[in-house]
Amino acid sequence: MKIVIAGAGEVGSHLAKLLSNEEQDIMLIDQDTERLSVLDANYNLMTVVGDPTSFSALREADAGRCDLFIAVTPYESNNIVACSIAKNLGAKKTVARINSYDFMDPANSAHVKHMGVDKVIYPEYLAAEEIITALRRNWIRNWFELHDGQIILAGVKLRAGAPIVGMKLRDFTFTNHHFHVSAIKRNHETIIPRGDDQMAEGDILYFTTTRDHIDELITLSGKTEQKIRRILIMGGSKIAVRLVNLAGDEFRFKIIDDDRALCNRLPQKCPDCEIIHGDARDIDLLAEIGIADMDAFVALTDSSETNIFSCITAKELGIKKTIADVENVQFISQAENLNIGTVINKKLLASSSIFQMMLDSDSSTSKFMALADADIAEIEARPGSKITKAPVRELKLVREMTLAGLIRDGQGQLITGNTHIQAGDHVLVICLAGSLHKVEKFFV
């Protein structure tokens, strides 16, 4: 697939590396020669120096003949213009990153389409959605759904005293038919577990299950479900505004920000929530607001460090659920180990969403990429493929992968050793990063 990416910022570079590793033809356009030369020398892609909103640069990148054009420069209007030019030159599908809800509004979608933008990506919106999911399922770290929730993959941190701590996987599946432990994240490493592996305190377990049984996980992992209602948001950023507007009446929000001018503007954008001017790192101020009564703390300032540390402080003050926006990709792995409930990153969300879009056109494989060093993919078994030849236990599968569940005729079910995969099944596969191409061989 020929893909042209305009803008080599964090989202653009991240996507380019990711897609290049997936053996796609990548052209990357940016005005910054230095930044491009680093990428050009180290990754399997081609770069064009030029203005993404100019005909000449887009022609040079052959945007007219690409299958997918992705505009992810920092400026919304540039992205729209770039998409418009690319579409007019003949690009099959265009995606633009936007910075306001305006272009996403269904009322405007026909106009947006008319401008040559097929899809829009709004990272702040994606982040807000992610935060709401995390607040609703507050005992879960990661949450993926397949086929409208027919199959669910949930990442849960194992607390001390949970009934399954110390249990071997083999014994666990013997008594719990409705769960499949697909991956274990221990310290910094992700393991694809075997029957002999033990579950230990502090592990993040990735369970595959169906919707009916998801609630049983709460007791299994030693958690108690809390209903979240009152939420303190630190930082009146765009994500915060989006979050407040998206959530509606479900939650009660308080936003605290140290920029008075911003605080003055906020009531216009978020009419129903309480705005407080002050520094959320000030513990006295937090006590004054009534931090003790809060159910959750969401840190959304521009500084990743501030977000991480204030979440840790909030945890110490007794808040059950904390969510931090960590924009420095390097910090994510560290932050996840720091007992912060959920870490979100706009750039990763945007890239994975675009990635998903690319895969939609090629429906046989789709991949989520929320884990640091493991890939989760939904792959369709083709007729006559190796995977359909025998029940799972008789297949000689590679060690880096596990088959978690499948969807047959729209119904989700888990995979055990006795399952015989049939052609047309959509199989949920979890494998270590970089081994997806080995896995795909079984399905073609």
Place this chain on the structure above:
Amino acid sequence: MIRKLVQNRLVNVRMLTRIAGWLLLIESFFMLFPTITCVIYGESDWLPFASAACLTALCGLILATRSRPTSHHMGKRDGYLLTAMVWIVFSAFGLIPFLFCSRPLSVTDAFFEAMSGFTTTGASVLSSFAELSHGVHLWRAIMQWIGGMGIILFTLAVIPMLNHSGGMQMFNAEVTGITHDKIRPRISQTAKSLWLIYLSLTIVLVLLLWAGPMDLFTAICHAFGTISTGGYSTSETGIIAWDHSVYVKAVLIVFMFLGGVNFGLIYKCARGNFRVLRSNDVFRAYLGIIGVMLVLFAVSILWTGAWSGWQQLTLDPLFQIVSTITSTGFTVANFELWGPFVLALTFVMMFFGACAGSTSGGAKIDRILYLFKNSRNELYRCLYPNAIHSVKVNDKVVSPELVSKVIAFLCMYMLLVVSGGIALTACGVPVVDSFFSAFSCISNTGLGAGVTGYGQSYEIIPAAGKWILSLLMLTGRLEIFTILVLFLPSFWRG
């Protein structure tokens, strides 16, 4: 040193040995062609070729299958080390047939000959070709042909497993030029396109030569030696054997010229975009230099009176100019009679070389352009110290870092020529010939030592001198950095 690398995990040794194994398998495949040729012509040399092919294949198989890499990651160090290593290993195995053929060479001579072939230098230690079999001729031609476009580039085109960032590092370490422009998004596509152009040019050239006075075998050998800008011939007098044929010389001029053009540019032209030729500063400079040189050559020849017809004033100098600037190293008859000025111009052209991204050697015109433009800016700055002037090539402003890299390259280049020349004088070679040979080898031109009147071929240079020249050829072919970086202490320490 190697052990240190493994301990420090600086280099993915298992991956490197595996790739080296694959490469040896490819080399053994190419050795089959001379074997078959010998069998067809009923020559006894098929045995050394067949055994060399078997030995190479065996070593390749062992390395490729025995080495089980735990990770496929390859970094910058791996790229440099592997590329340098591959060229040496290729020569080391490529010399085997020379050791046991009907006119056996010493190890030194054979290594020199193989290295000279792969680096498309075309400097030969053979002075009499009478006893050489067709197989040996073909093998010399094939070595140049593979080396011309690049061993690594060929591998990238045929081994899909290298289609990742590790392949990128190798590509960067081998391909000539300052910035290594890709012509298509993925590295294997780039390699395939470049090889396709190269292959098509070769086939056209073979057919053209075959249509002329040459037989098929000679046509193939000369085509391989021309398009790769190597310069090995099948006769000891070189291209002088075809001195009577205007057709051969004209065809060779065109294809030597093409061999000196950036292949990315040819690719764009092949896709119908001829405008790039006009807007490409380097291509225009290439044409300009050839034009100016032609005038200077003609005047100089007129002055010395070494001419007896129009052909000696037009076609012959043009042939010599294109042959020198593209680092092919064919010589026309009476070249040595043209006088010292022409010889001096030859030095200049060997230094310049042709366009980056071509099969030619030398410092490349791109770098010379950078040098001149930057020098002009520096002079201008003497008058207007606060003026900002950037180096602009092909309508693109070049970053100061790149300019400084290019100037460093040119300085190192000259230092290497000087130290190589001095080292040769220590081996007992006369001064002028020392510097000429060093220049000729580092620029991969391979103009015979005979040009300066010292012996008939490189045979006369002492053994130590041949090793020095072999190293210079390799350094020149891989454009200095790839080899010299290996001598940096921090390359071997973390």
